[in-house]
Amino acid sequence: MCTAISVTAGNHYFGRNLDFEHTFGEKITITPRNYPFKFKNGTEFKNHYAIIGMALPKDDYPLYFDAVNEAGLGMAGLNFPDNAKYNKPKNGKDNIASFEFIPWVLSNCRSVDDAEELIEKVNITDEKFNEQMPPTPLHFIVSDKKRSITVEQTFGGLKIFENNVGVLTNNPTFDMQMINLANYMSVSAYEQKNNFGDINLKPYSRGMGGIGLPGDLSSMSRFVRACFTKLNSVYGEKEEEIVSQFFHILYSVYQQKGCVRFDGMYEMTNYTSCVNTDKGIYYYTTYYNHTINAVDMNKENLDLENLIIYELKNSNI
Amino acid sequence: MCTAISVTAGNHYFGRNLDFEHTFGEKITITPRNYPFKFKNGTEFKNHYAIIGMALPKDDYPLYFDAVNEAGLGMAGLNFPDNAKYNKPKNGKDNIASFEFIPWVLSNCRSVDDAEELIEKVNITDEKFNEQMPPTPLHFIVSDKKRSITVEQTFGGLKIFENNVGVLTNNPTFDMQMINLANYMSVSAYEQKNNFGDINLKPYSRGMGGIGLPGDLSSMSRFVRACFTKLNSVYGEKEEEIVSQFFHILYSVYQQKGCVRFDGMYEMTNYTSCVNTDKGIYYYTTYYNHTINAVDMNKENLDLENLIIYELKNSNI
């Protein structure tokens, strides 16, 4: 399904794998400051933070999967089937359709602290983008250089979790993911001590300290593996080293074509992204293009009123 | 440590991850047909198959890590510590130093069948390349379009195993790896059946059919995960799709910097290779260069007497 991570290594980097059985026609989409955001609740933002991210641009509207604003705040929606519960609009709340939630937050907020305050007032509604596009069940990660939060609206209501690991995948709910992570707290990047007393047990390989880590592609296992890989990562100093390491982390939970099958289809990682949120540069690879491509929002005129769109390059050799 | 795979998808593809705590100064090295191979046992080949592969070129000698010859035969040496046993020269045997073993086979053989016949006569010796370079303990995978074999010389002697999975990592011995693989025979790319009878257990994620796969970087776990990923892979039709999938398989057992630590060092994947053995094209990526680069041996003059050497490109963005 999906994995998102947030890494601070000098600059702040935010990105994700999008895993699905087909692509959506997603494109890198810049929403300049003066693009008019009209929300279902009647609000309109005429001047707001500029945003860069991966979106399905539809009827001139950027349906963002993940995005970052010029203030350095990142946000991504990840599949959350059977758990996400969108409501009818409620009085006294900021009623925001699920597809509007990323624009609502990134238009307004400079930081996770800002976002948290804003989101506490939100009721995510089940309004459709159009008749053909019912809402997708999602939960969200919101990250800046200092911290990350997870936002989940379920039958129990909207909850905001401190996300200390800076990782989000899919089901189950975030509190369960963290309890499950505790099951793996002894795995290590170092060789382990032999706890079998006097019995001479000799490691036969490097990497045995990580034994116990799950290797499948389910959302619980990807969560554990992404946490382990991220928290043990060594990033280097140079932008290219850090970005490379970021992609290596997400490749540890990559979905290879053929390894998740159903109904004659294959779920696979359509794209992987990494945004330097300090610099506004959106790096990405696609399943068939291993080369890291980049789009720099600051090379565009961010005062425009229209979306700026880049087609993805999906071929390397 | 290392993982090698062999894939036949239209053409035959052969390659590996080389995992180590530092690079060796390895370069893509073409040995043309008339390069004079002089062996420790006195044999000299003046005309032989041309070879392309990753090597440390030392004193004008190609110390190959993995290579492919123009007949389409591939061979790689992988770390096999505590198990590899090299001998003194023996009468009645083809005595070949461990560093000469890849040139010996690839100079002579068109196929795994050929190689098997040749290798049965071999005694791998403990002779050094030079005083500063003691032999590395290795075992070997030899592959062509039709089959693969594993070659291991241990205290029990030299053994040749049929390698039906087309995968090799490191310790323990290959027969143990295959017995261990049987422990995972029920994992699947498909959703699993609920075997808990009347209890309603609902999958909460795609990919749960693979639960049970190990996620760490030890050689036993990498063997299992590489087999699962390879055997479930869907390759497509186009060269770029197949090569991309090949790299995705090897990325499933990639060693990210920081995830295997010892003595202040990090073992990591220095390079990943994929050779189209039908076409003689050597594709590769490096840890910091995700772009798939390629060297085509058939664009060179293969009748030369000198090594042809390409430096690796280790930077992308």
Added chain:
Amino acid sequence: MCTAISVTAGNHYFGRNLDFEHTFGEKITITPRNYPFKFKNGTEFKNHYAIIGMALPKDDYPLYFDAVNEAGLGMAGLNFPDNAKYNKPKNGKDNIASFEFIPWVLSNCRSVDDAEELIEKVNITDEKFNEQMPPTPLHFIVSDKKRSITVEQTFGGLKIFENNVGVLTNNPTFDMQMINLANYMSVSAYEQKNNFGDINLKPYSRGMGGIGLPGDLSSMSRFVRACFTKLNSVYGEKEEEIVSQFFHILYSVYQQKGCVRFDGMYEMTNYTSCVNTDKGIYYYTTYYNHTINAVDMNKENLDLENLIIYELKNSNI
């Protein structure tokens, strides 16, 4: 910590392992019908169902760990640290101290259906039995021949879960235990199919269908293993066969002395119980007495007003 199970095989059987670092002086305690139960909320029951169970009899009060009433309803409290949340008394609720909860339910109810209706009105309070005995954090399983429920009062309030597996251990909350159980839904008592395609992987042992089951003594792992063992169990026809099988199920999650250590102490299974709730017979073993002993409540005068107490036999050979 603890594991409780409920089995219907002809008659209904209910019991548990009690795992702790010391015994409490627990004894098999029968509360006859006319023993006066006085509750903290002022209610007094002078005539109620007779109860048999394991209790710490204290100041003539039966502090039950697990018990069954003469109508065939069973109930057990299991450790639930950091999750159980007991409240101050609330208006409009049946305020019941945690140590009174088993007597409250078993005095009144003939069935889980009855119990469910009663429990919905309950607020479990944090009142102490006495100054030296602060409340223990618990959650509860309530079982009869037809069904089981789990009762948990946490920060989120009092919740009643349908318990289809008839198993309860400890943390985390029951809904998480069931989601985690889904991770194991493919394990089987039968040999598994080989999903590695053409690769010949041959089982080397019987029992490999269960590979993936966790073998440690944590509460999540005991939950999974107890479910697997219980749901695959074959019970036979005779009382002695069924009771034997019941103990074998609980032995699959037994805590052997030395295998769970902390602060110089060992957590171990102090006793294992199995009550035939149709017949009112309480079978048990202790850590050092493997012989199945039995106490039959129907051999006592159940119209008395005083507790009837049996010391445990803790020695066999």
Added chain:
Amino acid sequence: MCTAISVTAGNHYFGRNLDFEHTFGEKITITPRNYPFKFKNGTEFKNHYAIIGMALPKDDYPLYFDAVNEAGLGMAGLNFPDNAKYNKPKNGKDNIASFEFIPWVLSNCRSVDDAEELIEKVNITDEKFNEQMPPTPLHFIVSDKKRSITVEQTFGGLKIFENNVGVLTNNPTFDMQMINLANYMSVSAYEQKNNFGDINLKPYSRGMGGIGLPGDLSSMSRFVRACFTKLNSVYGEKEEEIVSQFFHILYSVYQQKGCVRFDGMYEMTNYTSCVNTDKGIYYYTTYYNHTINAVDMNKENLDLENLIIYELKNSNI
């Protein structure tokens, strides 16, 4: 299939689970010193060590599954399908049929040191006990107070392994079991350290130090679990405590009826034994008799010429 263990805790204790889909009519069988042992190779022992063990007494011959002699040496045969290789008689060897191997060793040897010397001269032959009883593929554990060895005769010949763990199950070969055990060397009876750095991961249960232990009934998993349980066991001082703990260890790898299924049958633990080899007392339980029964060889006249046989008690309550 089966699990055998050897424990020294003051006295020496040796025993096993016998797991099979039916019982064999096994009985506790004492072979007194003057029972005439006639071997297929023509040797006859008229005066030898007295032996007590579990056997199928057939045509007045004790077909031992496991046994102990009066000198304190124990030996058990465990299923070893596809690996055991029995030969035709060979010149220059002590040719011993597989069913004679336990009597051959226990009649002659006082210790494992003795046994090792004797066994080095043995060739285990494929001779049948009778036409209806082809040889069973077995490997063996031989134990005294000081050490244990494993004896395996495969295609590679007869091998004697030092068995430091004092545990034997079934396939694969013993060297592979020990390599596999190294995969679990970090599991612990103690709570583990959190290796996820600054992330606050809190254990939710005792026993989490053992996470990673396998919970299924295959021979590799039983080997690991039995080693962990045995090596962490606390035995106490009294005979009844030590014997109880010994049974608890073997119950950690017990096969419950229904959990291993094939062809309409159930493999289950038919009996569990524990012999105090210093005292010559054979303790046992059966699947349906949890009470520890005992037979003391020293209460019999060990100078007889005839087998002394005790029927098993298979019922408790």
